[in-house]
Amino acid sequence: MCGSIRTPRTSTSVTAAKRVVVxxxxxxxxxxAIRLAAAGxxxxxxxxxxxxxxxxxxxxIGPYRWDSGPTIFTLPELFDQLWSAAGATRSDDLTLLPVEPASRTFFADGSVLETSSDLTKLAASFGALDPRDAAGIPAFMRRGEKLWRELDQTFFRKTLSPLSLLAPMSWLAGIRLDAATPYSRRINQTFHDERIRHVMRYKSIYLGSTPQSVPGAFLSIPYIEAKFGTWHPEGGMHEAPLAMERLARRLGVEFRYGTDAIGSVIRDKRISALRIAPRSAQPRTLGTGPAAPNQPGExxxxxxxxxxxxxxxxxxRDLIGEENLGALSRQRFKRITPSSSAYILHLGVKRTFPDLAHHTVWHPENPNDELDRIISSPVPSGDPTLYIQHVAATDLTARLDGRTALYVLTPVPPLKDRRWWEEHRDEYRAATIKRVCERIGLKPEEIEEQADWTPLEFEREQYCHDGSIFALAASFFQSAYFRPANASPDIANAFFAGGGSQPGGGIPLVMLSxxxxxRTILKRLGLPLPPSEAGQIF
Ligand SMILES: Cc1cc2nc3c(=O)[nH]c(=O)nc-3n(C[C@H](O)[C@H](O)[C@H](O)COP(=O)(O)OP(=O)(O)OC[C@H]3O[C@@H](n4cnc5c(N)ncnc54)[C@H](O)[C@@H]3O)c2cc1C
Structure with missing residues (x-):
């Protein structure tokens, strides 16, 4: 049974002629790619x-293996839906382990808060800080469920245009979704204890944004964690895309790695061909347009x-080219507000940590200062929130003989002054190591491997504009109708999926993207649509 494909959804003979490049x-x-290939x-x-x-x-590095990006995995049902759309079963390819506690947070005043998808444990944890917040959990869950159901039927399942705002239904949906209430205000109205409020507000960082700029509908995020749990793919987060790639290959998808897209051949507002070349040793300067013609190996x-x-x-800007964009898009992609970025430090250490949770966060004395300036500040905070992922707490395959792989992250602003990271990288790394040692009682001599990754690498390696890790900040005017749609308004056969387009960034939203x-492509190509998956996760 393992790795089999049961039922192709669509007759390939109807669609064999259609070709999509991702x-x-x-x-x-x-x-x-999986969904398109499953449709033939x-x-x-x-x-x-x-x-x-x-x-x-x-x-x-050596015996150590670290995740290099996301660590919090929610809504595995979206992966189940994907496998099922391909006639396969997710658990045949990817094992997910529940993470418990979901997180442990330490505050500067010495208090600790654990979260859980076991609501009895969550109530005990909240109640220890403020009994009113334990009593408020059922109301929070009811509101979260309402938001999630509405989102999963509407905004998360179709591409939206600002023109849809002309329809009164859109305004009604916006009201139901709390769109005009800032997330921070909604959290302050829902919870009483300042530490619980901060843990909840801090979830806006999952969208690379500040809690004031994110709409109230994002209350659905803590709801999703509490309702559907927090998970870890056995073997590491990277096992999820590896499993997806295997599924895609079984459906006939072809992969070309080490290959750069460098521009497009555009005629009559359509891409007739994508220009590709072997990955260049020198990264491109983003925003400078398509590569000059006749690159080596093009x-x-x-x-x-x-x-x-x-x-x-x-x-x-670089693959379609500004000259092929309409005036609105040209302006938009010059003026976009990027999301926040991250500094990542991988430590391989010669000891184990039996009491360290899977996800642990230490907030600084004035946590709001850092959070409020996470987009606007030109340089990282001198007293950042510190996060450590310790997968060996959950995943037996990550337990090394007397050694531990620790993944350390501090949230940092998107790139403004590139020289800052070039000049201060070593200093920032040393300060982060010092903080880690103080927090978990690690001795510097126990560290045998270390490597880091700054916003500069997000920009140079993955071409993330300004080193942003969620592409666009999820502010009101960059969310829902205002976020770039999944079909280009300028080029008839260009489409977008990922953190920068609708519905947004983060694992669940890019899966929905x-x-x-x-589906938008299948419709545009005149191919039959597979059954809708909206509104089936609750
Ligand atoms: C440090 C960090 C922590 C995060 N934490 C979480 C978390 O805990 N939970 C969560 O849900 N989300 C988290 N996220 C966000 C989440 O990882 C992303 O939103 C999601 O993985 C982005 O997926 P995507 O489909 O947009 O593609 P991406 O992962 O952005 O991939 C785009 C791909 O395009 C390739 N590419 C770019 N330009 C070219 C070109 N010209 N030619 C060829 N290939 C090109 C890149 O190499 C890359 O492989 C985190 C992200 C980071 C970086």
């Missing part, structure tokens, strides 16, 4: 890296449609 093997690129489309994925997953990558791939999973600003984009 630029980027990030989660949304993989999800789209011939799909080729172009990826500049050497493996699938994009931000959901992996680093290996090829052209013809396609009925091109789906850009690569960063949306890079795709529009792949769902929306693949």
């Amino acid at each position: 630029v980027g093997a990030g989660l949304a690129g993989l999800a789209s 489309v011939h799909v080729t994925v172009i990826e500049r890296g050497t493996r699938p997953g994009g931000k959901m990558g992996r680093r290996e 090829e052209r791939i013809e396609a009925d449609a091109v789906l850009f999973n690569a960063d949306i600003v890079h795709a529009n 792949g769902y929306i984009a693949s």
Whole structure:
């Protein structure tokens, strides 16, 4: 049974002639490729890296193995839906382990808060800080469920245009979804204890944004964690894209790694071919337009449609080219507000940590200062929130003989002054190591491997504009109707899936982006649509 494909949804004979090229093997690129291939489309994925997953990558040094991007995995039901759309079963390819406690947070005043998807444990944890917040959990869950159900029927399942705002129904949906209430205000109205409020407000960082700028509908995020749990793919987060790639290959998807998309051949507002070339040793300067013609090894791939999973600003400015964009898009992609970024430090240490949770966070004395300035500050905070992922707490395959792989993350602003990271990288790394040692009682001499990754690498390796890790900040005017749609308004056969397009960034939303984009393409190509998956997760 393992790895089998049961029922192709669509007759391939009807669709064999259609060809889609996907630029980027990030989660949304993989999800789209799988869905299109399951519908009988011939799909080729172009990826500049050497493996699938994009931000959901992996680093290996000696016996150590670390995740290199996301660590919090929610809504596995979206992966189940993907496998099922391909006539397969997710658990045959990917094992998910529950993470318990979901997180442990330490505050500067010495207090601790654990979260859990076991609501009895969550109530005990909240109640220890403020009994009113334990009593408020049922109301929070009811509100979260209402938001989630509405989102999963509407905004998360179709591409939206600002023109839809002309319809009164859209305004009514916006009211139901609390769109005009800032997330921070909604959290302050829902919870009483300042520490619980901060843990909840801090979830806006999952969208790379500040809690004031994110709409109230994002209360659905803590609801989703509490309702559907927090998970870890056995073997590491990167196992998820590896499993997706295997599924895609079984459906006939072709992958070309180490290959850069460098521009498009555009005629009559359509891409007739995508320009590709072997990955160049020198990264491109983003925002400077398509590569000059006749690059070494350049090829052209013809396609009925091109789906850009690569960063949306890079795709529009450097792969489609500003000269092919309408005036609105040209302005938009010059003025976009990027999401926050991250500094990542991988430590391989010669000891174990029996009491360290899977996800642990230490907040600084004035946590709001850092959070409120996470987009606008020109340089990282001198007293950042510290996060450590310790997968060995959950995953037996990560338990090394007397050694531990620790993944350390501090949230940092997107790139403004590139020289800052060039000049201060070593200093920032030393300060982060010092903080880690103080927090978990690690001795510097116990560290045998270390490697870091700054916003500069997000920009140079994965072409993320300004090193942003969620592409666009999820502010009111960059969310829902105002976020770039999954179909280009300028080029008839160009489509987008991933953190920068609708519905947004983060694992669940980019999986949904792949769902929306693949259906938008099938519709545009005149192919039959598979059954809707909206409203089935509750
Ligand atoms: C440090 C970090 C922590 C995070 N934490 C979480 C978390 O805990 N939970 C969560 O849900 N989300 C988290 N996220 C966000 C989540 O990882 C992303 O939203 C998601 O993985 C992005 O997927 P994507 O489909 O947009 O593609 P991406 O992962 O952005 O992949 C795009 C791909 O396109 C390729 N590409 C770009 N340009 C070209 C080109 N010209 N030619 C060929 N290929 C190209 C890139 O190499 C890349 O592989 C985190 C992200 C980071 C970086």
